[in-house]
Amino acid sequence: MHSPRRAFTIILSAFTLLALAFNVVTPLGEAPDEVSHFSYVRHIAATWRLPQPRGAVFGEVFQPPLYYFLAAPLTAWQAPGPLPVEANADWALSDPRRGFNVLIQLPAARWPWQGEALAWHIARLLSAVLGLVAVVATAGIARRTFPEQPWVAVAAAAFVAFLPQFAFLSGACNNDALATALGSLVLWQLARLLTGEGERWQGWALLGLLGGLGIWTKTSGWVFAGTVASGGLLAARQWPSQAWRRALGPAVVAWTVTATPWLLWNWGQSGDPLGWGLMRQVTDARPAPLSAGEAWAVARGAYASFWAGFGGAAHLHFPPVVQGLTALLVALAAVGLARLWHRRHRLPAATRRLVPLWGLHLGLVILALVEWTRTVLGTGQGRLLFPALPAIAVLFSGGWLALWRNPARDRPAALALSGGMLALSLAAIPFVLRPLVAPPLPPPVRADIPAVEWRVGDALVLERYAFPWTVDSHLPPGSSAELYVAWGARAALPDLRLRLQLIDRKNRPLWIKEGTLSAGRDTSDQWPAETTNLPAWHRVTIPPGTPPGWYRLMLSVHPAGDPAPLPITDPAGTFLGEQVMIGQVTVTEATR
Numbered sequence: 001m002h003s004p005r006r007a008f009t010i011i012l013s014a015f016t017l018l019a020l021a022f023n024v025v026t027p028l029g030e031a032p033d034e035v036s037h038f039s040y041v042r043h044i045a046a047t048w049r050l051p052q053p054r055g056a057v058f059g060e061v062f063q064p065p066l067y068y069f070l071a072a073p074l075t076a077w078q079a080p081g082p083l084p085v086e087a088n089a090d091w092a093l094s095d096p097r098r099g100f101n102v103l104i105q106l107p108a109a110r111w112p113w114q115g116e117a118l119a120w121h122i123a124r125l126l127s128a129v130l131g132l133v134a135v136v137a138t139a140g141i142a143r144r145t146f147p148e149q150p151w152v153a154v155a156a157a158a159f160v161a162f163l164p165q166f167a168f169l170s171g172a173c174n175n176d177a178l179a180t181a182l183g184s185l186v187l188w189q190l191a192r193l194l195t196g197e198g199e200r201w202q203g204w205a206l207l208g209l210l211g212g213l214g215i216w217t218k219t220s221g222w223v224f225a226g227t228v229a230s231g232g233l234l235a236a237r238q239w240p241s242q243a244w245r246r247a248l249g250p251a252v253v254a255w256t257v258t259a260t261p262w263l264l265w266n267w268g269q270s271g272d273p274l275g276w277g278l279m280r281q282v283t284d285a286r287p288a289p290l291s292a293g294e295a296w297a298v299a300r301g302a303y304a305s306f307w308a309g310f311g312g313a314a315h316l317h318f319p320p321v322v323q324g325l326t327a328l329l330v331a332l333a334a335v336g337l338a339r340l341w342h343r344r345h346r347l348p349a350a351t352r353r354l355v356p357l358w359g360l361h362l363g364l365v366i367l368a369l370v371e372w373t374r375t376v377l378g379t380g381q382g383r384l385l386f387p388a389l390p391a392i393a394v395l396f397s398g399g400w401l402a403l404w405r406n407p408a409r410d411r412p413a414a415l416a417l418s419g420g421m422l423a424l425s426l427a428a429i430p431f432v433l434r435p436l437v438a439p440p441l442p443p444p445v446r447a448d449i450p451a452v453e454w455r456v457g458d459a460l461v462l463e464r465y466a467f468p469w470t471v472d473s474h475l476p477p478g479s480s481a482e483l484y485v486a487w488g489a490r491a492a493l494p495d496l497r498l499r500l501q502l503i504d505r506k507n508r509p510l511w512i513k514e515g516t517l518s519a520g521r522d523t524s525d526q527w528p529a530e531t532t533n534l535p536a537w538h539r540v541t542i543p544p545g546t547p548p549g550w551y552r553l554m555l556s557v558h559p560a561g562d563p564a565p566l567p568i569t570d571p572a573g574t575f576l577g578e579q580v581m582i583g584q585v586t587v588t589e590a591t592r
Helices: 004-025 034-047 055-060 066-075 115-145 150-162 164-169 176-194 201-215 219-238 241-270 276-282 292-307 320-342 349-375 382-402 407-437
Strands: 085-087 103-105 451-456 460-466 480-489 496-503 509-516 531-541 549-559 575-577 580-587
Touching: 004 115, 004 150, 004 164, 004 407, 034 055, 034 066, 034 115, 055 276, 066 115, 066 176, 115 150, 115 164, 115 176, 115 349, 115 382, 150 164, 150 382, 150 407, 164 176, 164 292, 164 382, 164 407, 176 201, 176 219, 176 349, 176 382, 201 219, 201 241, 219 241, 219 349, 219 382, 241 276, 292 320, 292 349, 292 382, 320 349, 320 382, 349 382, 382 407, 460 531, 460 549, 496 531, 509 531
Parallel strands: none
Antiparallel strands: 085 103, 451 460, 460 480, 480 531, 496 509, 496 549, 549 580
């Protein structure tokens, strides 16, 4: 690669393939809030109206609608149907033995894609296109910021394109893709205006339009208003007063005309222009002030998932050694940036003007994230920093190249950074994403347990089970135990579900759990016929606040989508019922 242009072309091509790979490989819904985002898209496609806070769209219903109106036409040709995924009742963030999939992929989600699964993958393609916009715009920002160092633009574009979390989200259905793309266009246009085209009112009007569209995309779009205002103040220092007023006037007018309809809608629906009333209805509010320990945990989570936070809860990260390596790179880039700024008198005027502005923009995004963290739970996700991703990439790349001092080393330094980031993204697929694709290993087979060989329906066999709670068990509320089950298949099975219930003396259910027979690893329609000893274990918990008394643990099996349980018979063919007791416990008073 002898020229920045050729290197940039290769980066765009590699990013496109990477985003498509994540689109294909990532199980449906296994990106942060993707089920709600896709449900929002499908609601718009079916009704062309904004959704109400209910159903699968509930958690994202407060989001501005621009992304969803862009994605809806891509899927509108497909008739709506049931989602091809369901919640994995056995998933537990605190227990990696239970697997990493927040969702169960139903048969309808598998290849060849049809129906909702096909619509979902098509909707994901929009994120790849928006990702390309962000990469191109980031290169444009870098060229304006470092006009005498074209390889900074290559490094910055590669940083964004090959950041594993950005590539992952570019293969998922989410409004972060549009927020990042629009934000990068805002910063690019602002850079153009501050480095040569500042007095053209059309450019400022376009900037206002882009900023207004950001308000229609995500709540974080407000951050760009502060950055643009800061850029306007910077322009006021270098132009005659009448000139910058003539320039900023169109920006303010365009922003107001674009953003006002959404602000008025929010006011009518939520009682405030920001829509915080609706947001508080559908998000988990922080119950107490943020403590120092919680703030540190959020910061650590945000940093780790900025690089890679895969999965429905952004819970899969790089191992600590890789996170330490990225921290070292960040520190080196910061040293280079400090060295660069120390000799700022030698830098082009554009660099001196824009580097502080991008630093200010990053600071505004961090402050907005801090305020969001003080308001709701679950904010330790690095993607929430993506409104500042182009600025981060430009500052990081400028600092990285400044480490080497000699402009002749810009090319190898930029290529080294680009290659390293690409290797990081490629490594993320087998080493970070893999647990979402490959189910966890089953528990060891326990041959010491006596066989029962109960036939469930026509082809399923409950070969053996073990559960520690017996008639002699006396336990307080909150206690839990593991039920071990070994299944057999005498023929090909349909998709079946296991239902566990704790019931009282009057057969009233106290606790119910429904999930796959394998405890979240797979669905029974994927099991080979004529197989035996398929082990699984299920967590059973006495809910807090359970009244003292005697309870039974009941087991039943039913087809997915059909609540009617299958008959259970013993090896002699005797009918045992549609549910059988497999444990019992006496709940005592709660411990203090």
